[in-house]
Amino acid sequence: MRTRCFALAAALALGCGARTVSDDYRDAGNADRVVLPDVEPDRRPPEDQPLVCPTGQTRCGAVCTDLTADLSHCGACGNVCPPGSLCRGGLCVGVLCAPPLVRCDRSCVDVATNPAHCGACGNVCVDGRACVGGSCVDVLACPGGQLRCNGLCTSVASDPANCGRCGVACAPGQACTAGACVTPPPGRTLRIDALLTSNCRVTEHEMVTGDDRGGIAFAGNRVFYTGDTTTVALDAESLGVLARGPRRLDGIFGEVSLGLPFTLASNTTPLDESTSIVDALLQVSADGTPGRTAIPLRTTAFISRTGNEVGIFAGALRAVVTQGTRAWVIDGSTGLASPSVTTLTVPPLGPHIGCESWAVWGVAEFFEGQTWLVYVRDGGTIVRQNLLTGAVQPVATFPAPGLGDMCSITVAPARNRWYFHHEAPSFARAEVGETLGYCDARISTM
Numbered sequence: 001m002r003t004r005c006f007a008l009a010a011a012l013a014l015g016c017g018a019r020t021v022s023d024d025y026r027d028a029g030n031a032d033r034v035v036l037p038d039v040e041p042d043r044r045p046p047e048d049q050p051l052v053c054p055t056g057q058t059r060c061g062a063v064c065t066d067l068t069a070d071l072s073h074c075g076a077c078g079n080v081c082p083p084g085s086l087c088r089g090g091l092c093v094g095v096l097c098a099p100p101l102v103r104c105d106r107s108c109v110d111v112a113t114n115p116a117h118c119g120a121c122g123n124v125c126v127d128g129r130a131c132v133g134g135s136c137v138d139v140l141a142c143p144g145g146q147l148r149c150n151g152l153c154t155s156v157a158s159d160p161a162n163c164g165r166c167g168v169a170c171a172p173g174q175a176c177t178a179g180a181c182v183t184p185p186p187g188r189t190l191r192i193d194a195l196l197t198s199n200c201r202v203t204e205h206e207m208v209t210g211d212d213r214g215g216i217a218f219a220g221n222r223v224f225y226t227g228d229t230t231t232v233a234l235d236a237e238s239l240g241v242l243a244r245g246p247r248r249l250d251g252i253f254g255e256v257s258l259g260l261p262f263t264l265a266s267n268t269t270p271l272d273e274s275t276s277i278v279d280a281l282l283q284v285s286a287d288g289t290p291g292r293t294a295i296p297l298r299t300t301a302f303i304s305r306t307g308n309e310v311g312i313f314a315g316a317l318r319a320v321v322t323q324g325t326r327a328w329v330i331d332g333s334t335g336l337a338s339p340s341v342t343t344l345t346v347p348p349l350g351p352h353i354g355c356e357s358w359a360v361w362g363v364a365e366f367f368e369g370q371t372w373l374v375y376v377r378d379g380g381t382i383v384r385q386n387l388l389t390g391a392v393q394p395v396a397t398f399p400a401p402g403l404g405d406m407c408s409i410t411v412a413p414a415r416n417r418w419y420f421h422h423e424a425p426s427f428a429r430a431e432v433g434e435t436l437g438y439c440d441a442r443i444s445t446m
Contacts, residue, residue, distance in 0.1 A: 058073075068088075069088070075091060104116075111131075119136075133151065142154075158345035182344060188316040192442075192443055193443060195441050197440075204434060208244055210227040214360065216419060216436075218419055221236050223410075224245075227434070228248070250359070251271030264281065265281060283295065295337065295338070297330065297340075298338060311349050311375065313362045313375075318332060320364040329342040347385075351378070370386060372386055374409070381396070382396045401427060403420075417438045419437070420437055421436050423435065
């Protein structure tokens with residue numbers, strides 16, 4: 001009885017939950033067991049003390065966490081998601097990229113310029129190539145004469161926004177030529193207000209010129225036309241033949257305000273299919289004979305015989321010759337004895353009806369400080385095109401049968417007329433034939 005009382009008293013003295021020597025002895029051989037009887041619930045164990053995490057969680061330092069949803073340990077311990085994002089399936093999601101940026105990995109990038117994500121996430125530009133427009137390109141791949149401006153290969157010899165070098169912009173009304181901003185020379189006002197179909201007259205000329213070729217020029221009381229065999233002079237009113245010239249003048253045009261006929265020339269040789277250099281003008285006599293005294297041009301124009309079609313546009317104290325993206329403005333406002341020539345890089349001539357030779361003929365307008373080229377676009381439309389910008393405006397439209405195959409036109413401001421040539425039937429003549437004619441026009445000059 002005394003023994004039992006002693007044992008009960010000892011148990012009461014130790015209290016409930018107290019450890020005994022036998023408890024310590026048993027635990028000493030069980031290193032994996034975690035016993036935390038004296039640790040407060042909100043305290044974490046030291047990191048060197050074993051920690052068993054529940055199924056689906058991973059120990060990160062002193063805590064157990066779900067790597068599929070923890071913003072501070074998303075997918076891996078210590079991987080912190082950016083502010084505003086969510087951790088879903090171990091990936092940070094929900095970050096919005098402002099256009100044109102797109103999300104690649106955990107960053108917002110511009111796939112149009114980023115060499116590590118060029119065109120698409122993970123598409124890497126190698127070997128030092130640049131990412132331009134979403135494509136990997138060789139930095140040195142621009143063609144000769146071009147530089148990379150704002151990531152694009154640019155012809156600094158002709159681009160008015162990058163003239164001579166990147167970022168140098170020409171002023172409004174200027175063209176970029178040979179890397180320099182150039183202002184075309186001023187001109188005398190000439191604007192076609194209307195090309196009409198009233199008071200028309202036509203004539204057949206094949207018997208004296210041969211088949212059509214294209215060259216046309218107004219010259220006071222005469223109009224010249226060039227066929228396959230020769231150039232002829234016709235009366236500007238009756239269209240009767242006045243003279244048959246000694247040769248074919250492929251480069252003929254007329255200064256329309258003074259009514260003076262000229263031909264492009266190489267020194268004293270009229271321009272034809274065998275010459276490519278234009279360094280002079282020859283005045284054409286009343287019978288179609290080119291003069292023997294050359295009127296020198298201050299700048300030489302070189303026409304390629306293997307290049308694009310040539311355009312010859314007659315105006316008031318000026319003419320404009322074009323080929324592809326090149327234009328030569330022949331300006332006689334300072335004196336017809338030695339006209340100046342301004343070489344420009346311009347937009348090419350738009351769609352048009354071609355002649356049966358190497359050129360087409362039209363009108364060089366000048367108004368509001370701008371030069372415009374007027375030509376036959378198709379069988380029903382005549383348009384004007386801005387020399388520098390390439391902008392196109394309608395001048396006149398013609399219902400069926402329209403203009404036929406008209407490719408040569410010019411104007412006579414003093415007579416308020418426009419002159420033309422065609423072979424196919426048109427509004428002016430229903431028959432097929434080599435037709436030269438004129439109709440009323442309204443033309444502004446100053």
